[in-house]
Amino acid sequence: MSQVYKSLSIANPDTLSWSPLQKLTSAIGIAGLTILIAATFGVTFPNATAWLIASLGLMTVGVVSFSYVTYLQQPAGIKNNNIWHDRISSRGISAWVAGVAITAFYIVLYQYPQVLGLGSDGAANTGLVALFDPLSQWIKGVPASQWFVYGTLYTLAIIIFGIRYIWKYRHNKYQVLRTISVMFFQTGFAFLIPELMEGLNKSTYNKWFDKDMKNMWPLDYDFFFDWHWEGMISNGSIGLFMLILGIAMIFFISPLLTYLYGKRWYCSWVCGCGGLAETAGDPFRQLSDKSLKAWKIERWVIHLVLVFVTIMTIAVLYTQMGNNPEQYWLTRDMFAIGISILLLGVIGLVYYLKDKHPDLQQDAGKIIMGVLAVIVAILLINYFIGSGNAFFIDAYSLRSAYGFYIGAIFSGIIGVGFYPLMGSRVWCRYGCPMAGLLGLQQKFFSRFRITTNGGQCISCGNCSTYCEMGIDVRSYAQKGQNIVRASCVGCGVCAAVCPRGVLRLENGSDDIYEKTLDIRVDGVRLSE
Ligand code: SF4
Numbered sequence: 374m375s376q377v378y379k380s381l382s383i384a385n386p387d388t389l390s391w392s393p394l395q396k397l398t399s400a401i402g403i404a405g406l407t408i409l410i411a412a413t414f415g416v417t418f419p420n421a422t423a424w425l426i427a428s429l430g431l432m433t434v435g436v437v438s439f440s441y442v443t444y445l446q447q448p449a450g451i452k453n454n455n456i457w458h459d460r461i462s463s464r465g466i467s468a469w470v471a472g473v474a475i476t477a478f479y480i481v482l483y484q485y486p487q488v489l490g491l492g493s494d495g496a497a498n499t500g501l502v503a504l505f506d507p508l509s510q511w512i513k514g515v516p517a518s519q520w521f522v523y524g525t526l527y528t529l530a531i532i533i534f535g536i537r538y539i540w541k542y543r544h545n546k547y548q549v550l551r552t553i554s555v556m557f558f559q560t561g562f563a564f565l566i567p568e569l570m571e572g573l574n575k576s577t578y579n580k581w582f583d584k585d586m587k588n589m590w591p592l593d594y595d596f597f598f599d600w601h602w603e604g605m606i607s608n609g610s611i612g613l614f615m616l617i618l619g620i621a622m623i624f625f626i627s628p629l630l631t632y633l634y635g636k637r638w639y640c641s642w643v644c645g646c647g648g649l650a651e652t653a654g655d656p657f658r659q660l661s662d663k664s665l666k667a668w669k670i671e672r673w674v675i676h677l678v679l680v681f682v683t684i685m686t687i688a689v690l691y692t693q694m695g696n697n698p699e700q701y702w703l704t705r706d707m708f709a710i711g712i713s714i715l716l717l718g719v720i721g722l723v724y725y726l727k728d729k730h731p732d733l734q735q736d737a738g739k740i741i742m743g744v745l746a747v748i749v750a751i752l753l754i755n756y757f758i759g760s761g762n763a764f765f766i767d768a769y770s771l772r773s774a775y776g777f778y779i780g781a782i783f784s785g786i787i788g789v790g791f792y793p794l795m796g797s798r799v800w801c802r803y804g805c806p807m808a809g810l811l812g813l814q815q816k817f818f819s820r821f822r823i824t825t826n827g828g829q830c831i832s833c834g835n836c837s838t839y840c841e842m843g844i845d846v847r848s849y850a851q852k853g854q855n856i857v858r859a860s861c862v863g864c865g866v867c868a869a870v871c872p873r874g875v876l877r878l879e880n881g882s883d884d885i886y887e888k889t890l891d892i893r894v895d896g897v898r899l900s901e
């Protein structure tokens with residue numbers, strides 16, 4: 374007997390239930406996850422290699438076959454069916470359970486790794502960490518750590534949910550290419566290369582430095598820390614190469630690429646945080662808050678984190694130097710003068726750009742005064758304090774505070790744990806200093822923008838709904854106004870889900886900021 378729908382709605386108001394195949398494939402994935410959970414709770418598996426292969430294999434088969442059934446057997450095109458009906462993607466009970474479970478995992482990972490089975494004082498690993506020992510031994514010849522477990526699961530999540538993402542958005546070349554890109558950078562640069570290099574350099578195993586070539590300051594906030602610096606300097610040509618590359622990334626490569634392509638080159642094509650948000654976090658992108666209040670909070674918080682990391686880094690560098698030119702090639706005096714010149718350069722740049730950008734014109738005075746105040750503070754500290762402290766605060770307290778509150782709690786625990794409740798880019802939107810820095814450049818000094826063909830917009834709101842950064846894209850599209858927003862990560866999903874082809878991601882000419890003030894539809898300028 375056919376089912377009778379009493380609702381007059383054109384769309385089916387009932388929650389669609391999963392097909393038997395979808396249920397079967399999700400059960401396979403959950404079976405793999407269950408092995409990891411059992412190991413976390415202390416179950417010892419007799420043959421770790423076999424159980425690890427079974428666990429990772431079942432999770433891979435489960436996610437990939439579920440995605441195959443759900444997306445690849447359907448016509449190409451965006452499928453967001455049922456997204457506000459499913460409990461997991463609409464802040465239902467399962468979303469809260471997932472949020473609490475992921476948050477708990479991060480707390481244990483950062484604060485209590487022994488709960489995961491990490492052996493201390495030379496003792497053998499147990500539990501979850503012991504399950505990964507065979508893989509760690511095979512890759513680098515040492516037992517696993519909690520970070521090896523995390524890195525493996527993180528990379529696997531990006532790969533298997535990346536396959537899901539590619540099949541879901543397969544009609545859109547931009548989405549396919551950038552997903553392959555984040556999978557490649559995570560697997561190669563963030564996981565395999567650093568792990569293999571540690572395996573090949575066991576003699577210098579303790580002289581650790583970050584071997585992830587795509588990671589850079591300020592996201593890599595410990596780049597300028599003394600132990601990291603010494604690790605690079607004392608590790609021969611490869612250490613020196615990483616040092617030069619790290620500095621070149623900060624001052625040359627990143628500014629150039631952001632000028633040419635916007636911050637998307639990093640946030641949506643390279644970064645591991647963005648990679649996880651785009652792949653495993655895709656079912657939650659619609660949960661981002663689109664309100665003006667959220668936008669205000671976002672601008673305050675992300676720029677405060679950027680200021681925090683800058684002050685912390687300057688303070689750390691300052692304390693690593695001395696006053697005697699015979700002992701230090703860079704003395705505190707020289708450092709203070711160098712930073713002051715750099716900041717004066719920033720003032721010059723703001724002054725130069727203010728005529729081009731009306732927004733900047735309004736804020737130029739405040740920015741210049743703020744930067745001048747920092748310069749004066751540095752000079753005063755250098756000449757009248759001269760102690761191991763900078764900014765009147767012990768630099769080591771400052772750096773451990775940053776590492777704990779921002780590096781661990783914000784980026785890990787909140788950044789990923791809150792995916793099912795606040796959307797997939799909580800960290801990128803509110804906390805990442807790299808996104809803050811690249812965003813400022815994107816807004817004032819980049820060729821990237823999203824162009825809108827307002828006449829075609831039917832105000833369906835798909836673009837705003839699926840913007841993970843909480844940008845109300847529709848409001849720009851309705852006015853036919855091009856979009857240049859500091860927070861836009863250039864994921865391109867707004868363009869991919871638009872049924873009318875209104876939006877295009879472009880790298881235009883230098884006058885793009887000027888163009889964003891033009892409303893194509895009626896010729897009225899927004900600034901007037
Ligand atoms: S505006 Fe579009 S491209 Fe930018 S973050 Fe939002 S969805 Fe992605």
Ligand code: SF4
Nearest residue numbers: 830831833834836871
């Ligand atoms: S998705 Fe396209 S048609 Fe719908 S509101 Fe956005 S720009 Fe307009």
